[in-house]
Amino acid sequence: MTQRYSTPPATALPDVIATAHARSLSVGLRASEAPDFHPLRRPALRELVERNHALCAHALPVMETLYAQIVDTQSMVLLTDSEGVILHSFGDSDFVEKANRVALCAGVSWAESDRGTNAIGTALVDGQPTVVHADEHFLHANRILTCSCAPIADPFGRTIGALDVSGDTRGFHKHTLALVRMSAQMIENVIFTNQFADVIRIHFHARAEFIGTLFEGLAAFAPDGRFLAANRSALFQFGRPLATLQTQTFPELFGMALPALLNHATYRPGECVTLTLPSGVRVIARGEYAAGARQVFRAPADEGFETGVRSIRATRPANAPAQNVTFATLDTGDEQMSAVLRRVGKVRGRDIPILVLGHTGTGKEWLARAIHNDSPRRDAPFVAVNCASLPDTLIEAELFGYEDGAFTGAKKRGSVGKIVQADGGTLFLDEIGDMPLAQQVRLMRVLQERNVVPLGGTRAIPVDLRIVCATHRNLRAMIEAGTFRDDLYYRINGLAVTLPALSERTDLAALIARMLDLQRDSDAVPARVSSAVLERFQRCRWPGNLRQMANVLRTAAIMAEGEDEIGLEHLPDDFLQDCDTAPERYVSPSMQTVRSASTTPGNMQDWQVALIEQTLGRNAGNVSATARELGLARNTVYRYLRQRRTH
Structure with missing residues (x-):
């Protein structure tokens, strides 16, 4: 019988696929070859996974989120190393059996040289996101698949793995590759942030609404202004190759002296400035730096973790500039807010842990900063950790630190961790409420014993710090459900206060004036809003609270540059639409129940669930748009979606 090769005429295939088929033939593969049923043995696979620990730790939470979006579509999500060997997978149970028939499982290499043209192998060869559908596969056996794959790069552009969605050909959808690409970019951004946790990071984009999203540019700089690395979005915006950028400095790339940006980040935390790229394009940017970044605390090459701890303590300036948020800053005339400040003020300077409750975006971090700045610890560090934004696999290392060699992928000389960084402050x-149970146990021990043992270490490091915690969850209900430890709850709840939602506050005009004053970076930006805008603001429901209002004002102020005041024409269209559909004055359904959250289980969660449901429906299921509107992290919305599917 005549051998039937799978390669159609080159003119019938896209150039990428035709070229990949030619490579498959050139290495001696035959289209009729059977799948390779000899994956790595378990010890070898465990060793390979351990060598790729950092990649797996950052990728697995994203894979879970991606799988939640394609569940029940006869598909699976796969992660490979840089050579195309599958490390992990999530899949529909009824498709996994079919996938196993073609060796689409952990420990098997899907490199192009082993499996011919396929999305994983071809994407890794070309370094580009790739779709290979049905007959485009080189091997006959793989034609039951439709696959979409995107390479994953480290902050220096080196390919370290690939993310793939493979499924039944009948379930092919042209949008799958977009989901995979965004998920791969999300992994890269998390890797970038973790790898450059101890230096200066710049978040920027030409459009203000993209700051804090997947599409923002990220660039890392040494304290002396030297460029270190950038993510894909930043490289695209700079329009220059990485090698060229590595010869340049912050002023050359952004047209501003680095100390000026850091001064702005210190005194106006979280606020953005306008910078100019070498191309002349103006971007909105936000700078951030780790505690001690301006006085680098990296230990010399022959010294270890303990030296790093001593160094960070020794190099702290005696009078570091405090971020100037105080009780007076926050007291803008609302009686509910004033009552909160009076209660907290009574324990000022005392080592009593404070638990701040309230909906997302109500200003919990601002209150925590005010507590710090109005205390004897004001000259020591204020270190903030968002437990919801860190994957479970990273929060332990981020909080408690780790020794050199504690795990594969750990930074040389280790990391002191956030708890030690906050020593004295x-x-x-x-x-x-989003902290995993295992880390709750470790945190409880730190609070009891006032020392911390880093991962991989044996010596306890004494720490002196004050704890302020915040959550939008009902911790008492979580204790009953077994997801939060009661001993930790009573340790952090020395004094509990609840911040009012923006829709419940009576000081809207004063808040607007205060926010505009904080955001003004030039005389061209208006210092006030029109009466029509104020009236529209008073009608808004503000589901994202202060964070949402700050974002709306930031965008409007940019649009109104050169005008006397911000008018309706300067407000975002989607915000105006929401206001038009809102009641005359929104009263939060949780206004009464938030006050009694400690005795009525679940009401805060119920309020958020209803709000997310409504907003998702209004945005046709678009998670990013929903997160922006509510002022939430996308992970929070994704977590809600996963919980909804399991109930």
Whole structure:
């Protein structure tokens, strides 16, 4: 019988696929070859996974989120190393059996040289996101598949793995590759942030609404202004190759002296400035730096973790500039807010842990900063950790630190961790309700014994710090459900206060004036809003609270540059639409129940669930748009979606 090769005429295939088929033939593969049923043995696979520990730790939470979006579509999500060997997978149970028939499982190499043209192998060869559908596969056996794959790069552009969605050909959808590409970029951004946790990071984009999203540019700089690395979005915006950027400095790339940006980040935390790229394009940017970044605390090459701890303590300036948020800053005339400040003020300067409750975006971190700045610890560090934004696999290392060699992928000389960075000052644990149980136990031990043992270490490091925690969750209900430890709850709840939602506050005009004053970076930006805008603001429901209002004002101020005041024409269209559909004055359904959250289980969660449902429906299921509107992290919305599917 005549051998039937799978390669159609080259003119019938896209150039990428035709070229890949030619490569498959050139290495001697035959289209009729049977799948390779000899994956790595378990010890060898475990060793390979351990060598790729950092990649797996950052990728697995994203894979879970991606799988939640394609569940029940006869598909699976796969992660490979840089050579195309499958490390992990999530899949529909009824498709996994079919996938196993073609060796689409952990420990098997899907490199192009082993499996011919396929999305994983071809994407890794070309370094580009790739779709290979049905008959485009080189091997006959793989034609039951439709696959979409995107390479994953480290902050220096080196390919370290690939993310793939493979499924039944009948379930092919042209949008799958977009989901895979965005998920791969999300992994890269998390890797970037973790690898450059101890230096200066710049978040920027030409459009203000993209700051804090997947599409923002990320660039890392040494304290002396030297460029270190950038993510894909930043490289695209710079329009220059990485090698060229590595010869340049912050002023050359952004047209501003680095100390000026850091001064702005210090005195106006979280606020953006306008910078100019070498191309002349103006971007909105936000700078951030780790505690001690301006006085680098990296130990010499022959010294270890303990030296790093001593160094960070020794190099702290005696009078570091405090971020100037105080009780007076926050007291803008609302009686509910004033009552909160009076209660907290009574324990000022005392080592009593404070638990701040309230909906997302109500200003919990601002209150924590005010507590720190109005205390004897004001000259020591204020270190904030968002427990909801860190994958479970990273929060332990981020909080408690680790020794050199504690795990594969760990930074040389280790990391001191946020708890040690906060020594002498205040540690703010935002969204404490999202902390995994295992880390709750370790945190409880730190609070009891006032020392911390880093991962991989044996010596306890004494720490002196004040704890302020915050959450939008009902911790008492979580204790009953077994997801939050009661001993930790009573340790962090020395004094509990609840911040009012923006829709419940009576000081809207004063808040607007204060926010505009903080955001003004030039005389061209208006200092006030029109009466029509104020009236529209008073009608808004503000589901994202202060964070949402700050974002709306930031965008409007940019649009109104050169005008006397911000008018309706300067407000975002989607915000105006929401206001038009809102009641005359929104009263939060949780206004009464938030006050009694400690005795009525579940009401805060119920309010958020209803709000997310409504907003998702209004945005046709678009998670990014929903997160922006509510002022939430996308992970929070994704977590809600996963929980909804399991109930």
